[in-house]
Each structure stands twice: as structure tokens, then as C-alpha cells.
Amino acid sequence: MTYKNLYIDGILSDLTVTDGSISHIEAAKPDFNNHNTNTVDCHGKRWALPAFVNMHTHSAMSLFRSAGSGLPLQQWLHDTIFPMEAKLTPDDIYRGALQAFDEMRASGTTAFNDMYFCTESTLRAAREKGMLGTVSLSVTDADFDNPEKAIQTRHFFDHYEHLTANLPPELTLAVAPHAIYSVSAKNLRYVADFACEHSLPFHIHISETQAERENCIKEHGVPTVVYLDKLGILDKVGSRFIGAHALWLDETEIRILGDHHATVVHCPNSNLKLGSGFRFLYNELRDAGVNVTLGTDGCASSDNLDMIEAMKVMSLLQKGTRLDASALPAEEVFRIATHNGYRALGIDYCGLCIGARANFFLVDISRPPFTILKQPDLTPEQRKHLFLNQLVYAAHGDCITETITA
Numbered sequence: 001m002t003y004k005n006l007y008i009d010g011i012l013s014d015l016t017v018t019d020g021s022i023s024h025i026e027a028a029k030p031d032f033n034n035h036n037t038n039t040v041d042c043h044g045k046r047w048a049l050p051a052f053v054n055m056h057t058h059s060a061m062s063l064f065r066s067a068g069s070g071l072p073l074q075q076w077l078h079d080t081i082f083p084m085e086a087k088l089t090p091d092d093i094y095r096g097a098l099q100a101f102d103e104m105r106a107s108g109t110t111a112f113n114d115m116y117f118c119t120e121s122t123l124r125a126a127r128e129k130g131m132l133g134t135v136s137l138s139v140t141d142a143d144f145d146n147p148e149k150a151i152q153t154r155h156f157f158d159h160y161e162h163l164t165a166n167l168p169p170e171l172t173l174a175v176a177p178h179a180i181y182s183v184s185a186k187n188l189r190y191v192a193d194f195a196c197e198h199s200l201p202f203h204i205h206i207s208e209t210q211a212e213r214e215n216c217i218k219e220h221g222v223p224t225v226v227y228l229d230k231l232g233i234l235d236k237v238g239s240r241f242i243g244a245h246a247l248w249l250d251e252t253e254i255r256i257l258g259d260h261h262a263t264v265v266h267c268p269n270s271n272l273k274l275g276s277g278f279r280f281l282y283n284e285l286r287d288a289g290v291n292v293t294l295g296t297d298g299c300a301s302s303d304n305l306d307m308i309e310a311m312k313v314m315s316l317l318q319k320g321t322r323l324d325a326s327a328l329p330a331e332e333v334f335r336i337a338t339h340n341g342y343r344a345l346g347i348d349y350c351g352l353c354i355g356a357r358a359n360f361f362l363v364d365i366s367r368p369p370f371t372i373l374k375q376p377d378l379t380p381e382q383r384k385h386l387f388l389n390q391l392v393y394a395a396h397g398d399c400i401t402e403t404i405t406a
């Protein structure tokens with residue numbers, strides 16, 4: 001398939017996809033033949049960009065969109081979410097995940113990093129929708145202690161080799177202890193040992209609320225990341241450590257995460273909705289060597305899976321909390337939402353270049369957020385800079401007309 005007359009990096013281009021890869025990119029040629037069924041003429045009204053990676057999802061929670069609005073995290077979890085999750089069947093999780101993947105693809109996301117139970121249901125939905133990414137089994141102490149749940153947990157650990165052998169290369173498995181307040185030290189070590197033995201990502205909620213930090217200090221004498229480090233978790237899983245939220249950190253914790261080349265996932269909309277906090281220490285984490293990525297969290301707390309909205313909120317929070325309008329510019333937050341996510345998931349992807357997997361989306365630049373691009377005499381660099389700023393600050397996921405992935 002050839003896409004003619006679309007913008008790539010500010011230049012009007014033609015792009016060809018052959019057998020799932022980008023085989024050709026060149027400056028647009030005027031000799032367009034309207035009768036070729038393998039060609040789409042974008043008439044200069046589309047802009048191609050690498051697809052997003054949503055680095056912290058609970059896909060099946062699309063079934064619980066906006067549930068428990070107005071409650072703080074612990075009350076929201078115990079009074080609203082856990083009782084509803086207790087009633088979910090594997091088929092519900094499959095259907096919830098299908099719905100989430102439709103929403104992700106419609107807004108330009110093709111890769112995701114999921115944390116939920118019934119991994120096989122989410123994997124089945126991800127395969128059907130052609131998603132890339134990592135599906136992790138989420139466990140709490142109840143998944144080890146409750147006899148009925150323990151069977152399911154054992155099934156994952158005992159049948160891991162079989163589960164992974166049947167996966168396409170674009171989908172991988174991970175383990176996800178829910179958080180330090182819901183998983184004991186013994187079970188955290190067990191899961192980390194398993195992750196270490198099988199070279200799996202270790203995905204966990206960390207330092208999401210001030211209360212988590214204070215309770216950890218009260219109970220263990222140190223804050224969350226230091227506690228995990230003392231348990232030997234960071235040394236065991238190293239750069240495969242993925243900490244979702246990471247809001248309430250001190251300098252020592254940031255240094256520990258940086259020394260281990262860990263990944264953290266900022267979920268600004270979820271943090272704001274649950275009143276968990278807003279002072280994400282992006283510059284400090286980046287400068288310490290932490291791979292900072294972006295996620296929405298599940299639909300129950302972020303209400304949608306729109307990565308454009310998440311980019312905008314992340315960038316605005318940095319500008320606002322640092323009293324610095326130049327903080328986290330559009331180009332950098334776009335890189336966080338794409339490149340850093342692929343790096344965290346170990347997906348080799350160079351973006352829009354010849355030989356890369358076809359994995360991109362098209363933006364309708366004839367819509368109001370992009371009218372400024374009609375200015376004449378823009379250089380490709382100026383056009384690209386304007387476009388990315390309008391994408392992040394003026395547009396929403398519904399400006400995306402098509403998501404293409406192989």
C-alpha cells in the first residue's frame with residue numbers, strides 16, 4: 001500500500017508499506033494515478049507519526065469507565081473497584097480488553113503494557129486486535145493465599161513456558177505484583193525471583209500516594225523504593241523494573257531507580273482524578289538516568305485511553321509546577337510517549353524509516369487544531385515544530401483517522 005502526499009517530518013512525502021514494513025519513503029511525486037487501488041492519496045491533509053505506547057494500562061477496566069468518581073485511591077479500590085472485579089469472568093475481561101484496544105487504536109496507540117488478572121483473556125483480545133506489547137499477571141497476597149485464586153496464580157507460574165511459547169513475537173509476558181501495601185515481602189521476592197529467572201519485566205505500582213510513602217516509612221522505616229531495594233528486588237530485575245506512578249519520591253529513591261536504569265510510568269490524568277498528587281519529578285528522574293514513560297492507567301481512573309490528552313497534561317503539569325513555560329516541550333513529551341515506551345518494552349522500532357515495522361498513525365491536519373500549518377513559506381523544521389505543538393496542546397485523539405500496524 002502506498003500513501004501519497006502525506007507529511008513526514010514536515011516534508012510532503014510518499015510512503016509505501018510492503019509485507020508489513022516500510023519499504024519506501026520519498027518526497028511526494030506529482031504523477032499520482034487515481035485508479036491504483038493500492039494507493040491512497042492523502043492530498044496533503046494527513047501527517048504520519050510513529051504510534052504511541054501506553055505504558056500503564058488495566059485494559060479490561062474499560063468496563064468500569066469513570067467508576068467511583070470522587071473517591072480517593074484506597075476507598076476507590078476497596079469500595080468500588082475490588083468488589084466489581086470479584087465478579088468478573090474471563091470472558092468479561094476478554095470483552096473489556098477488546099473494547100480498550102479499539103479505543104487505543106482509534107487514538108493512535110498500538111503498544112501497551114498491561115497489568116491485570118486472567119492474562120490469557122487479555123492476550124486473546126490483543127492478538128485479535130493486532131496489538132504489540134506486554135501483558136503481565138497482576139497478583140496480590142490474596143492470589144497466593146486464597147485457595148481458589150491460588151490455583152489460577154499457580155497456573156500462570158507453572159504454565160509460563162507453554163503460555164509464552166504460543167505467543168506471537170510482538171506480545172510478551174511479565175509479572176506484576178500490585179503494590180508494596182498489597183503484596184508481602186515474601187511474595188514480592190518470589191515474583192522477583194521468577195522475573196529474574198525468566199528475564200521478565202517486573203511491573204508494580206510505586207509511590208502513588210503520600211499515604212503509601214508515609215505508611216511504608218512507618219512499617220519498614222524507609223520509603224517505597226528503598227524498601228524494594230532492601231528486599232533485593234532492584235538488583236534482581238534491574239532495567240526490567242517498571243514502576244507505575246512514582247509520584248512521591250525523594251532523592252535517594254530517584255538515585256536508586258537511576259542506578260538500576262529502571263523505567264517509571266507517569267499517569268498524570270489518573271493521579272489528578274484520584275487526588276494522588278501532581279508533582280512528578282520528571283527532570284530529576286530523567287537526569288538520574290531513569291527511563292521516563294507515559295501511561296493513562298485504567299479507564300476507571302483516567303476515564304479514557306487518549307495518549308494525546310496524557311501528553312498535554314504531563315507537559316502542562318511540568319510547566320505549572322516548575323513555574324517555567326519552557327519545561328517539557330512538545331517534542332520531548334512525544335518522545336516519552338513513543339520512543340521511551342518502546343525502549344522499556346524491548347521493542348526494536350526506529351519509527352518512520354525504511355525497513356521499520358509499519359506502526360504509525362495518520363493525523364487529519366485539515367481540522368481546526370492544525371490551521372496554522374496553512375501558513376506559506378514554512379521550512380520543514382518550522383512546520384514540524386508547529387505541528388507537534390498543535391498535536392500536544394490543541395488536538396485530541398479524535399484527530400487520528402487511521403492507525404496502521406503490521
Ligand SMILES: [Zn+2]
Nearest residue numbers: 205244297298
Ligand atoms: Zn494502575
